[in-house]
Structures are given as structure tokens and as C-alpha cells.
Amino acid sequence: MQDHESPDFIEMKDEIIATFHPVEQLFRIMDRISIETEGVTPQACAQIGLELSKNFYAKINIIFDIYSPKDIT
Numbered sequence: 190m191q192d193h194e195s196p197d198f199i200e201m202k203d204e205i206i207a208t209f210h211p212v213e214q215l216f217r218i219m220d221r222i223s224i225e226t227e228g229v230t231p232q233a234c235a236q237i238g239l240e241l242s243k244n245f246y247a248k249i250n251i252i253f254d255i256y257s258p259k260d261i262t
Contacts, residue, residue, distance in 0.1 A: 198257035
């Protein structure tokens with residue numbers, strides 16, 4: 190972190206994304222489950238989860254674009 194007044198927004202964003210990544214990976218694994226052996230429920234839940242993951246990443250980008258200092262490259 191740079192100082193107490195100015196948090197490192199890029200580092201914060203990376204930490205949030207890294208924390209969420211295992212959840213996204215779970216949905217990706219669920220999406221590969223065979224419909225023939227496990228039925229459609231895991232795959233349907235996976236597709237919902239992957240869409241929610243995509244929305245989460247988009248929202249994180251919007252939030253950090255709005256609130257991060259404009260001089261970050």
C-alpha cells in the first residue's frame with residue numbers, strides 16, 4: 190500500500206479477483222460434469238455461476254474505474 194490516505198487500488202482489485210477465482214473455478218469444473226451420469230442440475234448451476242462470475246468481474250472493473258485515482262496507468 191502506498192500510504193494510509195491513498196490505497197493501492199490495483200493491488201486491492203487484484204486481491205479481490207484472486208479471492209473470487211476459486212469460486213469461478215468450481216463453476217468451471219461443474220460445467221464439465223457429464224449430464225448422462227449426474228443429470229442437468231450441476232451443469233445448470235454451473236452456467237448460472239459462470240454468468241454471475243462474469244457479472245462480478247464486470248462490476249469490479251466498473252467500481253475500480255470509478256473510485257480509483259485517475260493517474261494510475
